[in-house]
Amino acid sequence: MYIYYYGHSCFLIEVNGKKLLFDPFIAGNPLAKDIDIQSIKPDYIFLSHGHGDHIGDAVAIGLSSKAPVIGAFEVVSWLENHGLNGFHMNTGGKRKFEFGTVKMVNAVHSSQLPDGSYGANPAGFVVYGSDYCFYFAGDTALTLDMKLIPLTCPPLSFAILPIGDNFTMGYEDAIIAAEFIQCDKIIGCHFDSFPVIAINHEKAIQAFATKNKKLVLPAVNQLVQL
Numbered sequence: 001m002y003i004y005y006y007g008h009s010c011f012l013i014e015v016n017g018k019k020l021l022f023d024p025f026i027a028g029n030p031l032a033k034d035i036d037i038q039s040i041k042p043d044y045i046f047l048s049h050g051h052g053d054h055i056g057d058a059v060a061i062g063l064s065s066k067a068p069v070i071g072a073f074e075v076v077s078w079l080e081n082h083g084l085n086g087f088h089m090n091t092g093g094k095r096k097f098e099f100g101t102v103k104m105v106n107a108v109h110s111s112q113l114p115d116g117s118y119g120a121n122p123a124g125f126v127v128y129g130s131d132y133c134f135y136f137a138g139d140t141a142l143t144l145d146m147k148l149i150p151l152t153c154p155p156l157s158f159a160i161l162p163i164g165d166n167f168t169m170g171y172e173d174a175i176i177a178a179e180f181i182q183c184d185k186i187i188g189c190h191f192d193s194f195p196v197i198a199i200n201h202e203k204a205i206q207a208f209a210t211k212n213k214k215l216v217l218p219a220v221n222q223l224v225q226l
């Protein structure tokens, strides 16, 4: 398994030989503008919700790679109207794929597609196989629903949580989220892309460390070292 960070909330995670791309927003991200999106060849594209800073490059990458999308019913239907294909799911459901099982879990946020279409309820994903399990939270507030994850899914090896505040939880709430999901290895996302979500890295890492948790703040266009 490897984890590659394309900035904001976009990660490419390779499991069982399949490349899973989460929330591709690259061309519009000032921190990721040097990345050539045509070089990204995922096998599947996951979309947590319809906001432009998550779905931004999904159509372009989906058309060039032919990768199917996985997400909420209405988000996948909208992408089908733009020439992609995919797997319609909804919150609370799980489904088996060739690389493992995907469970869609609740996120507390909002959602609208770039043209104003209904963007379904926002979601997170728990993805697991025989030897791995991780949680990609999408955009979310801290919510008690996160306590359901350890009750319904295998133990997490790591989790990707938004920590930039303003639009999502900040790092203080993300520490509580890490406790709710019973996970000590957290990769932060949704920070620094815009001034309003800029964070103090040292402070955030230190705050996690005082709770005996590891916060990794990945660098854009780099492999993530857990």
Ligand code: NI
Binding pocket: 049, 051, 109, 110, 139
């Ligand atoms: Ni959002």
Ligand code: MN
Binding pocket: 051, 053, 054, 139, 167, 190
């Ligand atoms: Mn967002």
